[in-house]
Amino acid sequence: MIGRVFSALGLLALAPTLWAAGAIEGEVQRQPLNVSAIIMFVLFVAATLGITYWAAKRSKSASDFYSAGGRITGFQNGLAIAGDYMSAASFLGISALVFTSGYDGLIYSIGFLVGWPIILFLMAERLRNLGRYTFADVASYRLGQTQIRTLSASGTLVVVAFYLIAQMVGAGKLIELLFGLNYHVAVVLVGVLMVLYVLFGGMLATTWVQIIKAVLLLSGASFMALMVLKHVNFDFATLFSEAIKVHPKGEAIMSPGGLVKDPISAISLGLALMFGTAGLPHILMRFFTVGDAKEARKSVFFATGFIGYFYILTFIIGFGAILLVSTNPAFKDSTGALLGGTNMAAVHLADAVGGSLFLGFISAVAFATILAVVAGLTLSGASAVSHDLYASVIKKGKANERDELRVSKVTTLILGVLAIVLGIAFEKQNIAFMVGLAFSIAASCNFPVLILSMYWKRLTTRGAMLGGWLGLITAVALMVLGPTIWVQILGHEKPIYPYEYPALFSMIVAFVGIWFFSITDRSAAANEEQNKFYSQFVRSQTGLGASGAVAH
């Protein structure tokens, strides 16, 4: 019986890869040139560069660059957070999953959503009240600046690196699929555009690019769902009974089905998914772009609403594809498989319900999605280097704002070049593990330090540092020794660590490490850090002394 719980949890196992990279892994067949998609995409780029120009004129200070001056509203930020969540792969991947397995697709999407209310209840307002630009502001609030910021910045950079590689490779594959263009064109294009957004427009431009994309994606998906419902005369019963009739699995698509073999990997990844979200630097930094805790709470409320709505749409879209795509020979090759793979289900549906112009629109939006996400990643990486490493660790908090900004812009450029180089280097590599690894590290290093710094009085610098590093190293080491890297990439016969994902063990290592090295810390500094907890606590609860919106 227990085995079945595990296998049910195992439904989560594919989740992060679906979310960020899963849809666009492996071999893809390059499709014929899609001119309308390219035109729509050029329009999107023109509009976002216009916004970047507008934002550049408004972004002068460090606070503008890192957090859009704290002037984003809760509603806008909710859309931006939802945008970070609704990646190309979650749109294509989840609708493809519904297309192939029906109800299971809904189970996956629910797994993504439940973390958000918890983040609201337990973290959002404390984060906003304590932090300024990066989550390291919060984690290092009463602890040793040098040690904790170095740790957090390392955690950030490692997460950003893996996530960025996955997105770059995804962009390359997607452009072959959707536009019929060359892989390298996509990688260079994405690299250059993301640098432009971040370098000139900072957080303001990055947020607006994300908002525009979220609105386009939500509108496009709404239109598709509407057309599907119109096809069945707005009768859900017809939609499902027709789908059951034409789907090879028949009735089974209406109930839970596909399960996973290995329960430990499944739980591990489920944990990484839930707690990793609460440790992703590019998501956490969005909490600092709003003016106060009130707006931070509203952001999560709107984000949860948009994300939930989006998942319901993808469910309808998946069923629509069963009805309108799987029955149409024009979308299939000679063997009866979907052209371009099952991940193209939603894209073909766009063609079926809206013709080639709408197909172009959806393709352009899917690609724009990657751009918006990598811009956020780059900004959070640059902030970690300039705000945490340069200003706080190297200059001991005495850097002037101009130099700090210069460092962040140079870092942005370096990250852009690095992303392009890595994107090209990893073209033929298996990158499926990278997003899972990014989440595992976020869950095993960033999250434990962050949550305990806010909730646990007895946390000390020594505990946070040793435990955090242990979590980070364990996550990476287990991943290297696991089946994906050790066997598939390094070519050894047997993995040393038998499970796919490390989070279950590396999170335990991190929490136990932090706990043990904190309670055994009898130094005077530790004592002082514990005494500072009450002022941190009062500030986190009341917002007294929190950084507010900057007036212009």
Place this chain on the structure above:
Amino acid sequence: MNDSTYKRIEQNPRFQELVAKRDRFAWSLSFLMLGLYVAFILLIAFEPQVLGARISDDSPITWGLPIGVGLIVAAFALTGIYVKRANGEFDEMNKEILKEAQQ
């Protein structure tokens, strides 16, 4: 912000009341959300046929659909409930506490 202000607030019974109330509320909602989700997972694990059962004989719609969509709606509704109380009642209390402290 100076330390004595923080100390004063910490000792203010109104502050302690706010923290206790908000904590209880936040944790109850967290457990409710997780409870619903875990119940859903358990249902998938032990009684998948419940989710696969049709809501009526002549409808292809299974119980899994309203339950699944209901979970999504519940997540949204719970965040709404929290935000309403936190941005209203709790923030009012908070404002008064801060006003007192600044006197």
